Amino acid sequence: MKLPNIELLRFITAGSVDDGKSTLIGRLLHDSKSIFEDQLSAIETTTRKRGLSGVDLSLLTDGLQAEREQGITIDVAYRYFATPKRKFIIADTPGHEQYTRNMVTGASTANLAIILIDARKGVLTQTRRHAYLASLVGIPHLVVAVNKMDLVDYSQEVFDSIVEEFGRFASNLGLSNIIPIPISALEGDMVVERGENMPWFRGETLLGVLENIEIDHDINLEDFRFPVQWVCRPQSEQWHDFRGYMGRIESGTISVGDEVTVLPSGRTSRVREIHTYDGNLLEAVAPQSVTLLLEDEVDISRGDMIVKSGNLPELSREGEAMLCWLSEEPLDMRRKYLVKHTTKTAKVLLNRLDFKVDVNTLETEEGISSLSMNDIAKIGFKVQSPLAADDYRKNHATGSFIVIDEATNNTVAAGMLMQG
Amino acid sequence: MGNLHILHKKLTHLDLLESESIHILREVAAECRNPALLFSGGKDSIVLLRLAEKAFRPAKFPFPLLHIDTEHNFPEVIEFRDRRAKELGERLIVRSMEDSIRAGRVVLKSPTQSRNAFQSVTLLDAIEEFGFDACIGGARRDEEKARAKERIFSFRDEFGQWDPKNQRPELWDLYNTRVHPGENIRVFPISNWTEMDIWQYIARENLEIPEIYFAHEREVIRRGSGLLPVSHLVTPKEGEKAERISVRFRTVGDMTCTCPVESVAANVEDIIVETATTRITERGATRMDDQTSEASMELRKKEGYF
Numbered sequence: 001m002k003l004p005n006i007e008l009l010r011f012i013t014a015g016s017v018d019d020g021k022s023t024l025i026g027r028l029l030h031d032s033k034s035i036f037e038d039q040l041s042a043i044e045t046t047t048r049k050r051g052l053s054g055v056d057l058s059l060l061t062d063g064l065q066a067e068r069e070q071g072i073t074i075d076v077a078y079r080y081f082a083t084p085k086r087k088f089i090i091a092d093t094p095g096h097e098q099y100t101r102n103m104v105t106g107a108s109t110a111n112l113a114i115i116l117i118d119a120r121k122g123v124l125t126q127t128r129r130h131a132y133l134a135s136l137v138g139i140p141h142l143v144v145a146v147n148k149m150d151l152v153d154y155s156q157e158v159f160d161s162i163v164e165e166f167g168r169f170a171s172n173l174g175l176s177n178i179i180p181i182p183i184s185a186l187e188g189d190m191v192v193e194r195g196e197n198m199p200w201f202r203g204e205t206l207l208g209v210l211e212n213i214e215i216d217h218d219i220n221l222e223d224f225r226f227p228v229q230w231v232c233r234p235q236s237e238q239w240h241d242f243r244g245y246m247g248r249i250e251s252g253t254i255s256v257g258d259e260v261t262v263l264p265s266g267r268t269s270r271v272r273e274i275h276t277y278d279g280n281l282l283e284a285v286a287p288q289s290v291t292l293l294l295e296d297e298v299d300i301s302r303g304d305m306i307v308k309s310g311n312l313p314e315l316s317r318e319g320e321a322m323l324c325w326l327s328e329e330p331l332d333m334r335r336k337y338l339v340k341h342t343t344k345t346a347k348v349l350l351n352r353l354d355f356k357v358d359v360n361t362l363e364t365e366e367g368i369s370s371l372s373m374n375d376i377a378k379i380g381f382k383v384q385s386p387l388a389a390d391d392y393r394k395n396h397a398t399g400s401f402i403v404i405d406e407a408t409n410n411t412v413a414a415g416m417l418m419q420g
Numbered sequence: 421m422g423n424l425h426i427l428h429k430k431l432t433h434l435d436l437l438e439s440e441s442i443h444i445l446r447e448v449a450a451e452c453r454n455p456a457l458l459f460s461g462g463k464d465s466i467v468l469l470r471l472a473e474k475a476f477r478p479a480k481f482p483f484p485l486l487h488i489d490t491e492h493n494f495p496e497v498i499e500f501r502d503r504r505a506k507e508l509g510e511r512l513i514v515r516s517m518e519d520s521i522r523a524g525r526v527v528l529k530s531p532t533q534s535r536n537a538f539q540s541v542t543l544l545d546a547i548e549e550f551g552f553d554a555c556i557g558g559a560r561r562d563e564e565k566a567r568a569k570e571r572i573f574s575f576r577d578e579f580g581q582w583d584p585k586n587q588r589p590e591l592w593d594l595y596n597t598r599v600h601p602g603e604n605i606r607v608f609p610i611s612n613w614t615e616m617d618i619w620q621y622i623a624r625e626n627l628e629i630p631e632i633y634f635a636h637e638r639e640v641i642r643r644g645s646g647l648l649p650v651s652h653l654v655t656p657k658e659g660e661k662a663e664r665i666s667v668r669f670r671t672v673g674d675m676t677c678t679c680p681v682e683s684v685a686a687n688v689e690d691i692i693v694e695t696a697t698t699r700i701t702e703r704g705a706t707r708m709d710d711q712t713s714e715a716s717m718e719l720r721k722k723e724g725y726f
Contacts, residue, residue, distance in 0.1 A: 005432055006434075007433060008437070077565075077568045078568055078611070078612070079562075079568060082614070082616065101589065104591070105591055109592060229443070229447060230449055230476075234479035239479075247446070277474040285431070288435070289475070326589050341594075343447075397593070404596055409600060411589050414591045
């Protein structure tokens with residue numbers, strides 16, 4: 001059977017309930033026919049129970065019993081829908097407290113962020129915060145959805161002035177590729193259908209953008225990086241001498257015969273085979289999971305990284321990063337933590353706090369001695385054994401790390417490496 | 421560069437999902453001391469097995485297969501389970517709920533009561549017996565709203581319980597697999613797959629699945645909004661009558677609460693077409709136990725259910 005050639009796009013929605021975020025997601029799912037009858041009848045019942053009529057689309061993203069009982073929202077829920085062109089994964093994060101932690105988590109794997117602005121309120125503090133976090137996490141594409149256009153008479157002037165204000169602010173953050181769209185999630189204008197209320201807008205609908213935006217260049221195809229996950233030695237009769245290095249190509253491409261360097265040892269060899277279950281390949285590309293066989297017997301284990309010899313990452317025991325603190329327990333600079341970077345885990349000392357960023361004003365604060373939940377800071381660190389790493393802006397996979405507290409085993413921070 | 425660009429273009433959503441799942445499976449193998457893969461003979465776990473082959477061949481799997489048997493399973497599925505494990509040459513451990521019932525750890529109200537919720541007891545017993553620190557399962561986030569909020573590496577306390585409020589943040593593809601003794605992790609490598617992705621992958625990989633997934637004539641009873649298959653466990657109540665119609669199963673599980681849907685889909689291609697046009701969710705159509713309250717799955721998961 002011939003399967004359709006569908007691409008995958010991951011996106012995050014940034015905004016609070018008041019901005020109509022749940023209604024927007026409900027509208028996208030509903031109008032793209034991704035809602036099932038039993039889901040629809042369940043929310044009809046709930047809408048009626050709450051004394052309202054019709055179908056409240058925001059209820060589609062309503063949470064768990066634990067959340068309803070305690071009036072809290074769990075950080076991120078994943079939702080799925082597909083059109084004939086693309087499959088979509090939405091990381092839906094609640095918009096209020098702990099927003100930094102939640103948005104950074106949801107954004108870390110996103111190709112695109114939709115920043116929602118209430119047309120009546122314009123660019124707010126939270127809009128700036130969302131835009132800053134999107135730039136920090138390096139989301140390649142940004143849609144600015146000016147919502148509730150129905151409440152401002154679908155006015156082009158209102159839309160234009162919000163877009164202009166956002167643009168001024170965003171250029172300071174180095175954000176490019178911003179796509180503004182006026183929408184009404186409640187009425188459906190410009191979400192999936194164009195509607196008839198904004199003939200002055202010539203751009204694509206929101207779904208049109210999600211379906212058509214070019215994402216091929218989001219992945220780094222220049223720098224081959226292959227963190228070794230697992231060494232395969234079957235030791236069976238048939239595969240007696242097989243020694244394969246299993247992992248996922250995080251960036252770049254590799255071909256049989258390419259000269260490679262293994263880090264941190266610095267040993268070199270050539271690629272003899274690119275093995276997969278479906279047969280050997282002549283070349284492979286990120287983000288394929290493959291098994292590499294080399295020409296020489298080199299001592300390689302999990303945590304090592306195979307790269308092309310002409311294109312090495314930085315190998316260092318220390319570094320600098322932007323760090324987002326995720327834990328309720330504050331940073332204790334006297335303690336050692338664990339860092340997980342690619343497939344390597346090592347002891348780390350977070351030994352320098354340069355400054356903290358106020359995500360609302362973007363002002364920096366120096367002379368700090370600790371970090372608490374949702375803080376973002378520039379830090380310096382020392383690792384027990386060297387990391388083969390790239391600048392986060394160039395390579396998300398080899399430029400990101402998490403920090404783990406050895407005592408509780410909790411993930412306490414997320415870091416983005418800065419080089420040069 | 422032009423050439424490589426074309427190569428990348430050829431990776432479809434299934435290629436990307438597959439690569440992500442392989443990456444997850446290898447992380448479990450490398451970082452967990454003693455994992456097991458839950459294999460029921462159902463379609464999602466059949467896909468998991470193919471992904472494990474892609475992740476670890478030409479070597480054997482670095483973990484055994486584990487099935488928690490309610491003994492209310494469809495015989496065709498159990499036959500398939502045993503045959504598939506044998507073909508793969510992998511070790512299959514079966515722990516039966518009857519053992520938990522005999523040991524007095526599960527007390528049923530009646531012998532025909534649905535056993536789905538009680539699987540948790542037998543599963544937790546098996547985890548303790550073998551000292552598993554990670555169980556790999558075929559749950560998907562699109563199945564249910566409690567699942568939508570679960571991590572790929574989902575942490576469980578020493579009572580096997582899931583605490584939705586206290587989950588570890590999961591960033592990029594950097595998974596925190598660390599646990600204290602007695603605690604364990606459930607790992608869901610196909611979290612990001614949908615029902616449609618599963619069927620498309622089964623078609624692409626030409627995977628064999630148990631016959632009951634295809635349309636067949638079966639005696640059923642209409643009860644509530646669903647169809648219940650007649651078996652030694654389910655017989656018509658007063659006022660109900662059994663009828664013979666063409667059905668298929670969208671999920672396979674406990675015979676007393678897994679409902680088939682009316683269908684004439686005779687092969688995977690037909691199923692894909694039906695999946696694309698169905699207007700009812702997978703669990704809504706097929707699971708009586710999810711319809712008892714709005715939070716059924718959430719409550720079961722807190723007790724240690726998958």
